[in-house]
Amino acid sequence: MAMVGLFWIGxxxxxxxxxxxxxxxxxxxxxxxxxxxxxxxxxxxxxxEVRRLEPRAVAVRSGVRRMASMAFDAVLTALTGEGQLPPAFAVEVTTARGTVEVSVHTAAAGGMPLPCEYELSVVLLERLANGGADIADLLAWGRDHAGAGTPPREEREALLRKWAGV
Structure with a gap:
């Protein structure tokens, strides 16, 4: 499995x-x-049926703030022996029949995606919902590359730009 933006791809x-x-x-x-x-x-x-896929309440942090948060969590876990679940957020799924809010847990390292990856993920979700992008592209990448794990930040951003068409 590999994390790319808000997506966990297998x-x-x-x-x-x-x-x-x-x-x-x-x-x-x-x-x-x-x-x-x-x-x-x-x-x-x-x-x-899908009209919109919109993430809500996603914790987004800069690289420095994310690393500080990860270090704090590691120290807290070492001292208390208790780990924490990654932060949850919601995705609103809107169809012609209404909107459903679905809870999910972040897959991003440290529980917080970087701002650029978040923004590109939002664009990709919009394009998936309106037919401007195809989930088959993410699935094909997953078949070929997900076994190698999460790619470096620059590659993740390039993949999101490609899939989102920006």
Whole structure:
């Protein structure tokens, strides 16, 4: 699996945020559409039904602030022995029938994406929802590259620009 912006990309799946385990909440993007996962939230929508995919309340930090936060979390975990779940955020899935808010956990290192990756991810979600981008491109990249892990920042940004068409 590899993290690229707000996306967790595997060899056969793409998630907004981290891949959910068990009954945890998540949002999977497939060739057929969008699927809300987890207890208390369910639903699936074909791409033709989706009007908008909009992330809400995403913790975005500069590289320096993100590293400071990661260092603080590491020290806190070492002292207390307790780890923390990555920060949660929501994705609003809007269709002609209404809007559903889906909870997800961030997959970004330190729980916070960089501003540029966040902004490009938002553009990509907009384009996926309006048909201007194709999830097949992310899935193809995942089949070929996700096994190698998360690429460096410059490559992540280049991938997001390519997929978002900017």
């Amino acid at each position: 060899e056969d799946s793409v998630y907004v945020g981290a891949e959910p385990m068990g009954a945890a909440a998540g949002l999977r993007l497939t060739g057929d559409g969008v699927e809300a996962l987890g207890s208390g939230q369910g639903g699936s929508w074909a791409w033709e």
